[in-house]
Amino acid sequence: MNMSATHVEDLKNVMEDWKNELLVYKFALDEMDTKFSIISQEYNLIHGHNPIEHTKSRIKSFESIVNKLARKGCDITTQCAKEYIHDIAGVRIICSFIQDIYNIMDVLRQREDLKILEVKDYIQHPKPNGYRSLHLIVEIPVYLTNRVEHVKVEIQVRTIAMDFWASLEHKIYYKLQNDVPHQLTDELKEAADIAHYLDEKMQNIKREID
Numbered sequence: 001m002n003m004s005a006t007h008v009e010d011l012k013n014v015m016e017d018w019k020n021e022l023l024v025y026k027f028a029l030d031e032m033d034t035k036f037s038i039i040s041q042e043y044n045l046i047h048g049h050n051p052i053e054h055t056k057s058r059i060k061s062f063e064s065i066v067n068k069l070a071r072k073g074c075d076i077t078t079q080c081a082k083e084y085i086h087d088i089a090g091v092r093i094i095c096s097f098i099q100d101i102y103n104i105m106d107v108l109r110q111r112e113d114l115k116i117l118e119v120k121d122y123i124q125h126p127k128p129n130g131y132r133s134l135h136l137i138v139e140i141p142v143y144l145t146n147r148v149e150h151v152k153v154e155i156q157v158r159t160i161a162m163d164f165w166a167s168l169e170h171k172i173y174y175k176l177q178n179d180v181p182h183q184l185t186d187e188l189k190e191a192a193d194i195a196h197y198l199d200e201k202m203q204n205i206k207r208e209i210d
Contacts, residue, residue, distance in 0.1 A: 051103050089153045
């Protein structure tokens with residue numbers, strides 16, 4: 001089917017809008033990487049302990065954004081994406097100890113260059129399947145040449161044990177196409193409880209050493 005020149009031009013404009021919008025989210029992640037590098041080094045200097053083992057960041061794929069907008073019943077536009085999807089840009093912070101997670105949140109709360117919009121504490125209140133992590137939605141300014149964009153970023157903060165469990169659970173659900181037998185979900189829940197016990201045990205050992 002031939003497309004008219006007008007339709008082709010409209011499509012090009014739409015794709016250019018998405019390209020530019022996703023680039024802004026990349027800039028936001030660059031900003032967050034810098035912030036966490038500074039937090040990590042300064043915290044280590046002051047407290048003699050680095051709370052951050054490592055970080056991972058990602059931009060949600062265009063396909064995932066479109067699918068999420070469709071599930072929400074929203075128009076497939078960059079404006080709707082900015083308004084209704086808060087995890088287009090995502091950062092995962094991996095810590096050694098549970099207390100490090102809350103220390104990082106406290107540091108972020110004191111910063112004037114970002115605003116915490118939402119907190120979901122799946123450590124104190126784990127999901128039914130055993131998932132534990134601290135989720136934050138923050139908003140940061142991204143300074144462009146001709147304007148300032150206020151961009152939302154999702155931050156997930158978890159321990160090494162929590163991250164190992166979440167990664168394994170994701171792989172299992174992906175391999176089985178979400179059709180996971182009850183026996184396996186029960187074993188995953190048990191594994192999550194064991195991982196949490198390990199986290200608490202290591203936290204207590206560190207507390208005794210300190």
